[in-house]
Amino acid sequence: GENVEQHPSTLSVQEGDSAVIKCTYSDSASNYFPWYKQELGKGPQLIIDIRSNVGEKKDQRIAVTLNKTAKHFSLHITETQPEDSAVYFCAARSGGGGADGLTFGKGTHLIIQP
Amino acid sequence: SAVISQKPSRDICQRGTSLTIQCQVDSQVTMMFWYRQQPGQSLTLIATANQGSEATYESGFVIDKFPISRPNLTFSTLTVSNMSPEDSSIYLCSVRLPTDTQYFGPGTRLTVL
Numbered sequence A: 001g002e003n004v005e006q007h008p009s010t011l012s013v014q015e016g017d018s019a020v021i022k023c024t025y026s027d028s029a030s031n032y033f034p035w036y037k038q039e040l041g042k043g044p045q046l047i048i049d050i051r052s053n054v055g056e057k058k059d060q061r062i063a064v065t066l067n068k069t070a071k072h073f074s075l076h077i078t079e080t081q082p083e084d085s086a087v088y089f090c091a092a093r094s095g096g097g098g099a100d101g102l103t104f105g106k107g108t109h110l111i112i113q114p
Numbered sequence B: 001s002a003v004i005s006q007k008p009s010r011d012i013c014q015r016g017t018s019l020t021i022q023c024q025v026d027s028q029v030t031m032m033f034w035y036r037q038q039p040g041q042s043l044t045l046i047a048t049a050n051q052g053s054e055a056t057y058e059s060g061f062v063i064d065k066f067p068i069s070r071p072n073l074t075f076s077t078l079t080v081s082n083m084s085p086e087d088s089s090i091y092l093c094s095v096r097l098p099t100d101t102q103y104f105g106p107g108t109r110l111t112v113l
Helices: none
Strands: A004-007 A010-014 A019-025 A032-038 A045-051 A056-059 A062-067 A072-077 A086-093 A102-104 A108-113 B004-007 B010-013 B019-025 B031-037 B043-049 B068-072 B075-080 B089-096 B102-104 B108-112
Touching: A004 A086, A010 A019, A019 A086, A019 A108, A032 A062, A032 B102, A045 A056, A045 A062, A045 B102, A072 A086, A102 B043, B004 B089, B019 B031, B019 B089, B031 B075, B043 B068, B043 B075, B075 B089
Parallel strands: A010 A108, B010 B108
Antiparallel strands: A004 A019, A019 A072, A032 A045, A032 A086, A056 A062, A062 A072, A086 A102, A086 A108, B004 B019, B019 B075, B031 B043, B031 B089, B068 B075, B089 B102, B089 B108
């Protein structure tokens, strides 16, 4: 089955700087790659996603890049703000037969230092 | 997008008892899922809830422990049976839209004493 690795586990950046979180996946048939933000006591919130036919997607301060050859994708947050502090999860969905659910990385605790 | 509600939002239960969690979504979806998130951990897929038929369980999860129903396109229930303290987790309902986008509900925080 699919395996997703996420790095780093903790990331501390100064307010206003950029943050980058990286994930790799194992199943070359995976075709959907969402990123979720989870604040304490809440469910995961979808912040951006990308499909395998696209290399990059941007939404205001958030961008995601996908390299299918290397099987990795990254989340980029620019001009970070205190409200960006949360745990971020990457995930991948296999495109082949079998489970349609998502396989998640272990999460990155992003800390924005004022 | 989709608005997902779960009931209850949290509960404290005694070992040996069972709890049924409800999930309701405000729009028709192609698929519904149940995930578990143990304290401080990532999310693990329990099963895919199939409308009108038995759920599809992931390795390590069985129907006797986690019976699931999905009577229609927008509603599903997950029961955690014969609970033990190891079942203390957040249980999350998730839906996949026709656009392939996947959303999560707010979760049910379960503590088993």
